[in-house]
Amino acid sequence: MKTNLITLTLSVSILSAVAVEQKPNIIMIFADDMGYGDAGCYGYDNLVPTPNIDRLAEQGIRFTQGYVTASACGPSRYGLLTGMYQQKYGVQWNQDTWSDLKNGEAETLADNRIPAGHLMMNQALGRAGYVTGMSGKSNMPCYPKTTFDEYKWVMAFGGQYFPDETGHYAGVDEPVARGGHKRILWGPEREGDVYLTDRLGDHAVDFIERHKQEPFFYYLAFNAPHSPMQAKISHKPQVAHLKTEATRMYGAMLLSMDENIGKVLDKLNELGLSENTIVAFASDNGATFAYNVDWPEDWPKEMLGSVGPLRGKKGTNFEGGNRVPFIIRWPSRLKAGQVYEQPVSTLDLYPTFCAAAEAGVTKETRLDGVDLYPFLAGKESGAPHETLYWFHDDGGAVRHGKWKLLVWKDMRWLYDLDADISESKDLIKQHPEVAAQLEKKYMDFVTPLPPALNQAARK
Numbered sequence: 001m002k003t004n005l006i007t008l009t010l011s012v013s014i015l016s017a018v019a020v021e022q023k024p025n026i027i028m029i030f031a032d033d034m035g036y037g038d039a040g041c042y043g044y045d046n047l048v049p050t051p052n053i054d055r056l057a058e059q060g061i062r063f064t065q066g067y068v069t070a071s072a073c074g075p076s077r078y079g080l081l082t083g084m085y086q087q088k089y090g091v092q093w094n095q096d097t098w099s100d101l102k103n104g105e106a107e108t109l110a111d112n113r114i115p116a117g118h119l120m121m122n123q124a125l126g127r128a129g130y131v132t133g134m135s136g137k138s139n140m141p142c143y144p145k146t147t148f149d150e151y152k153w154v155m156a157f158g159g160q161y162f163p164d165e166t167g168h169y170a171g172v173d174e175p176v177a178r179g180g181h182k183r184i185l186w187g188p189e190r191e192g193d194v195y196l197t198d199r200l201g202d203h204a205v206d207f208i209e210r211h212k213q214e215p216f217f218y219y220l221a222f223n224a225p226h227s228p229m230q231a232k233i234s235h236k237p238q239v240a241h242l243k244t245e246a247t248r249m250y251g252a253m254l255l256s257m258d259e260n261i262g263k264v265l266d267k268l269n270e271l272g273l274s275e276n277t278i279v280a281f282a283s284d285n286g287a288t289f290a291y292n293v294d295w296p297e298d299w300p301k302e303m304l305g306s307v308g309p310l311r312g313k314k315g316t317n318f319e320g321g322n323r324v325p326f327i328i329r330w331p332s333r334l335k336a337g338q339v340y341e342q343p344v345s346t347l348d349l350y351p352t353f354c355a356a357a358e359a360g361v362t363k364e365t366r367l368d369g370v371d372l373y374p375f376l377a378g379k380e381s382g383a384p385h386e387t388l389y390w391f392h393d394d395g396g397a398v399r400h401g402k403w404k405l406l407v408w409k410d411m412r413w414l415y416d417l418d419a420d421i422s423e424s425k426d427l428i429k430q431h432p433e434v435a436a437q438l439e440k441k442y443m444d445f446v447t448p449l450p451p452a453l454n455q456a457a458r459k
Helices: 002-021 051-059 073-082 121-127 196-210 233-239 245-270 346-357 432-446
Strands: 025-031 061-067 131-137 150-155 185-187 216-221 230-232 277-283 323-329 338-340 387-392 395-400 403-408 411-416
Touching (some): 025 245, 051 277, 121 346, 150 196, 395 432
Parallel strands (some): 185 230
Antiparallel strands (some): 387 395
């Protein structure tokens, strides 16, 4: 009996050592146009319950000052996946993600607007032995092809949430990204038609099941709750309390996304993978007005979603455009239930993931983010970033400590974000010396940038 006990103890010790040494799985979940105030765990104006996003926050770390690199879909996603300020290679706004390159040649996976030799997040992890997969909104070179090992239900900017009579989702997996703004409806119209958000979640769950024995990286890039406004009729009872048809549809789309996040988390639990899987969640930018496509005349042109206490929305450099819900969970390494209040950026996710995966990058890969793990684990104090930047066209912003300088052409505004999260008090006259310091930082960032790739079309 004693010998058996010793053998069992040694076996458990060996298994524990193997588990500790195993590389973590990584899942990056990116919402589309979800506002800072939409998640229940942020405690603001969430329209509908978000129990699974809240579950991530309860079991992980919720960031109160999590930023994206642009308040629009395309450049924000470039910044996330390259880990580099996308302005440095000419991607300032959405049109820069589809404009022709300087040589007039079509993009390929080997030759595109990302600097030569610079690895995207999934490529760096792939080189470190990870199998990589994605579904959802791409915005990246060579759509609908990607650099992931597996991909399905990929779209450039938008797609129909319900299929046509042939089973095809307009705007999805198409050689030419047409988008999907054709109609507004509660569906499905036909029995058996599957909602696109469910397709994305199902692909993620299937990928996890098939690759449970090896380290994997999955990019679940929802297009919800982005327009077109299309929602599942089964969710109508849960959004009946909302005042307008547009907000009811938005709420239902948010419910569906949250349900699919739940499916992913449940699959990790079922397979015993939760402890050693990093799950990160963020939105690509803040809340917005719905696009006016087939918009009924009697519907108000209203904001969809909530920016909470923030000012501004998608497309602006106010906090409501660039500050988003931002959560990281890694149960085996990070204490649950933390709230982290220093500014962080989606630029940080690339180096954080690579450090956790022991994944090196090429010398041509220039990352602008930092590994967040030492800060989140209490091994380093202070702020991960001294300064953060935003820029497109004639405007931008610089965040340095508590101060933020907002720029539009020759106009400037200065805000103390510690005291004024809603950016309601311009302090530029009271603190001209601070404004001058931030102006220099801003110009030092902007001056070396190349022209926007679509600059000619803008003029």
